[in-house]
Structures are given as structure tokens and as C-alpha cells.
Amino acid sequence: MAVKRITVLGAGIMGNGIAQVAASAGYEVTMRSREQRTLDTAIEKIRNSLGRLVKSGKLEEAKADEIASGIKTTTSLEEAVSNTDFVIESIPEVLDLKQQQFVDLDRLCPPHAILATNTSQLSVTDVGAKTSRQDRVIGVHWFNPPPVMKLVEIIRAAQTSDETLQTTLDLCRSFGKETVVCKDTRGFIVNRLLLAQRAEACRMLSEGVASVEEIDRAIELALNHPMGPFKLADFAGLDTATRNLEGMAEAYGDCFRPSPAILELVKEGHLGRKNGHGFYDYSSGEPKPVK
Template sequence: MTDQPEFRGLDDVETVGVVGAGTMGNGIAQVSATAGYDVLMRDVEAEFVERGLDAIDDSLSRLVRKETLTEEEADAARDRITGTTDLGDLADADLVVEAAPEEMDLKRDVFADLEAVTDEDVVLATNTSTLSVTTIAAATDRAPLVLGLHFMNPVPVMKGVELVVGERTDDAVVAFAHEFAESLGKETWEADDKPGFVSNRILMPWINEGVRAYDEGVATKEDIDRGMKLGTNVPMGPLELADHIGLDVCLHATETLHEELGDRYTPAYLLKRKVKAGDLGKKTGRGFYEYED
């Protein structure tokens, strides 16, 4: 772009707004607070906010037990996080990361509302894993200040953040996003705003083919996962990883890619059947494997 928009640089960012207190939202809030930022975490219901704060408490406690954080550091991080149900509270944010459910209409509504309550020089980022950043940005009048900040799950553990560059995202905003993610202790890579970006464009067909191989009797689920771990040096095989992510999340992402890119992303029948049965993975206690807790 020829005209660089005015926006707040990293030195001006003291408060990070997070829209959504679910798994991704509370993880983003936690790592931001741990890095020293004040955080405003908003969700639509007080119950959701409290659940998100409880998840942060549990995660910080685990990090203390693992001696990754001290008690003092964990307490300080928790004290920096404020939960709210009022989107207007994000008027105090210097940067906002949206982590609402993967529904385009919902995200566009959120961004339109964020534009109304935040200052015009505030960068707005979306944590979308498959949806078009350009389409989301078009709900605002500040498309050059909108980009994708796609954190990996679980956010406090995974080092990677995928930066997704929309059609009108300014280069300086991309550079700012790299700096911000790195200030959280993350490492980054860039992707153009094309379906699935880098991560899910490759990851989802890998998971989907693992499900299909299991359904077709190529090997047991244990041997599919073991073979991929030993053969490709990944920490989890495709079926175990699908359970960890959530089978409903995997199916939704694969369906989105199928719609955009065609038959090579057709969801495996067994994946659809599992989701219909409510066997969504670790979060429901049963997916391809069973979980006691």
C-alpha cells in the first residue's frame, strides 16, 4: 500500500482485548498476561467468562507445578486479567484479538462492533483457523489494520503463531504482529489469505486421511498413530490429535476447505459419524479413544 495507516505500535500496547473466553480465547489471554500485558477478556455470558478464568487458573497452576512459572509470576499474570461481558469495556484496549466461534457472520458482526467501540488506530486481529481474513476485515473501515493471528492449541504450550495477511493488510501491521507474537515468546510464520492458510490446509487432510485409513481397516488406531509418530517424528498421531483438537472442530475446518477447494478435502465418513454421535474427543470423554477425565 502507498499510504501507511496510523496505528499503535508495540510500545503503545499496554492492554490487550480478547473476544471469547473459550479454549483459544482464555489461552491467548493467559499468554498475554504472562508476558506483562493487562488483558480484558470478554464473552457474551458471565458463566463463559468465569469458566475461562477458571481454565486460566488451572493452566497457571500446572505451569507452577512444572516449575515453568513461579507462584509469584502466576499470581501476577492472573491479576492482570479482567473478565467482562461488556464489549464496550474493550474501548480501553490497545490491540484486540478475536477468538469467537468459527462462523463468518458472527465474526463480521464482532468486528463491526469492535470498530464502533475501539479507537481508530487499534489493530484488530482474528484467530480464525480457516475463514477469510479479507472478508472479516471488510466488515470494518480499517481493513489495513486487520489481520489473522492464528494461535495454535493449546496456546500456553504451542510456540507457533500463524500470521494471515488479508488483501488490504498493511505491511507495517504485519511487522507489528510479528513483534507482538514474539513478545509472547512465540515464533511466527506468514500465510496469504487463502483457504486453510498453511497450517490447516495441510493438517486437516492429514487428520482426515488418518481417519479414513482407520475406517478402511489399514491398521488399528493405535498403530496408525504410532506409525506416524515413529515415522515422521510428530508428537501425536492423526487420531490422537483429532481427539485433542475436537472432532467437531476438525470436521468444521475440513468442510470449510471442502467447500473452497473441492473433493480432495471431502470429510471422512467416520469423522462425520463420530460428530453426529457426540463423540468429540477429550472434551466429551470419548472420540477415537476414551478418556477418564
């Protein structure tokens, strides 16, 4: 199937990056969120991100402007999808929300459109279970930040057709991404391993084994990870990180259960880099230990 028009649902950390990648690859992109304010912030972030590419000589200024101004934004779901070929849903990691969104998409999208979810760990089959087009439901798990990270994990749901899988693989390759295909199991490949480490790091912190900075430094220097588990959790957003751990604990048991170290931060409204405070303080832009 030829894809020309792509709709991205959600304009948060992931949605704006995915829209940037799709528009940069030459697709007609519409980004939808519930509030125009969120969409305006997302377009500003895309302009800043493209601006960094211009500064480093990787993109011409006129092209950057063409990409950013070509992304349509709307708060109307109907307008966002009435003409679409491929939807990438990137709204919060809550099964009921995603299921309802997929029911609405099923009703509003053209019959040929493929519905993809960027869930981090939910069952893709469950997300699309209430639609009448389960053969055109698939998981596309992106990594943060989407313009930089090379991989998209493709998750084949119970009834995903061969054609849907092939179209999705071709699309991701046309974005310049590498792909791996995975069975629909909670957390897929990457998050089953990554979230196990995150849960254990939070437990070590709650037990007083070492500080946030020492645990991060250990993992960065010993395993050559660019960010330790706490910097990475802050980067992902601690609300999303906690929901992911809770979801994985529901699927695999207590080894994924979020410990007080992360739960208390979220309870106090510290969501990581996105609002300036998490395991680190970002008031100066860079991660600084919390006093």
C-alpha cells in the same frame, strides 16, 4: 504502534490460552465471552496451567497469582474493547459469526485498534471485509495449547498495512513466539498440510484400512509426531475439526471433505477431549480406545 491493552474474544480452548500468554508477557488483558460461567471456567483453566509452571519451578507462585488475577473478564463486548489497542478474536469457526463480530468491533473499538482473527482456515480478508478499517485487520493463527506451542502464523489480508503487520509481528515476538508470515489463502501453511492428513486419516478409518490406535501409532512412530491425527483432532475439538474440513473442502475440493468417521461422532455429540469422548474415551483423563 505501542500495544498496552489486549482484548481476547472467546474463552474456549484457544481463548483462555491466548489470554494467559498475553497476561504473562505483561499486557493488560481483558477476556470476553457471552456467559460469565464460561469465563470463570477459563480463569480456572489458566490458574491450573500456571500452577503446573509453579510446580515445575518455572514460575513463582506470587507471579502466577498476579497473572491470573490481572486478567479482567466481562460479558459486555463494549466494555471489553472500548479502550483496547489490539483484539484477538477466537470465537467459533463460522464466517457469519466472525464477520458480525468484526462489524461490532469496528463500531466499538478505538480507531487505532488492530483487529486480529485466530481463524484456522477462513479467509482473513472475508472476516474483516465489512469493516471500515481493513488496513488494521490481520490473521494471527495460534496453535494448541497457546502457552506451549512456539509458532504463531501471521496472515496478511488483502489490505493489511505494513504498520499493522509490523505491530503484530512485534507483539507476537514479545509473547516469546516465533512467527511466519503467509499470504491470505485458505488454511494458510500449517492447516493446509495438517487438515489434508486429518481428512485422509478419517477416510482410511471409514474404509477400514486400520483402527484409530494403529493409524495414530503409525504416525507417531514413523513421522515422530507427538500425537497421531485422531488424538490431535480430539485435542482440537471435533466440532472445530469438522468445520475446518468443511471449509477447506469448499476451498480446495473433496480431498478435504470430512468422512462419516468424524461426522458421526459429532452428530452423536462426541466432541473429543473437551467433553470426554471422541475418537478416544477420556473418562480416565488419558486417551483410551473406545470399546
